[in-house]
Each structure stands twice: as C-alpha cells, then as structure tokens.
Amino acid sequence: MSTANEHSGQAALSICEALLLAMNDGGLLPEHEIVGVLRDAAATHENAKGSEAETETHRSVAALINQIIAGGNSVRRPQV
Template sequence: MPKQNEYQGMAALSICESMLLAINDQKLLSESAIIGILQDAASAHEHAASLDCDPSAHLAVAALINGIISGGNSVRRP
C-alpha cells in the first residue's frame, strides 16, 4: 500500500500538470516555455543527485519529468 507522501506526490504532480496545460491553453505561456520549465525541473533533480549520497529519488524524479516531456500531455508511470 502506498505511503501518504506517495499520495501527496501524485496529487501534486496531477495538479501541476493540469495547471501547466491550462496556462498553455490560455496562451499565458508558450509550449516551448512550459517545456523549458519542465527541463529546468529535471535538470535541478539531476544536479541534486550528483550532490546526494543516495541519488535514486532525484534520478527517479528527473526520469519522470523527462517522461512527461517526451510523452506530451500524459503522465507516464514506470
């Protein structure tokens, strides 16, 4: 059974993805700007992984974000 923080993480991811889609739909940011936001987030986790003695969580988050970028509008779960 997933832990409470896993539910919180899934909820946060769903909310953020929906917000980014709405921001794009309303033409507040371009698709390329939104992709840039996602790339920055993935890069931040990749960098944090290099500083952490247990990088697995950061690398998993970066992989998830990169999956969102490559998959378009859907969240891909491993």
C-alpha cells in the same frame, strides 16, 4: 515512501499538470516555455547532490519529468 506521501506526490503532479495545461490553453505560456520549465526541473534533479539514496531519488524524479516531456502530457498537442 509511505502511502500518504505517494498520494501527496500524485496529487501534486496532477495539480501541476493541470496548471501547465491551463497556462498553455490561456495563452500565458507557449508550449516551448512549458517544456523549458520541465527541462529546468529535470536538470535540477539530475544535478542534485546528496547521499547515494538521495541521488537515486533525484535521478528517478528527473527520469519521470523527462518521460512527461517525451509523452507531451503537460501540453495539448494537436492529434495527427
């Protein structure tokens, strides 16, 4: 992946995370709906078909999305 693509991907991830946080903060989507959106996105990549290289890329994307879910990055959870 080129540097330009890496930067584009990081920018897209940051924008999407900010949108999910704004939707949660604004009461448009509750946390469970946001997590559902992320789970759907991960499942899409987990089930994607293609060449070995494409499948590996999809699996990596799914793993990243699952890490975001586990880390709670896209919802503001109360500090305990």
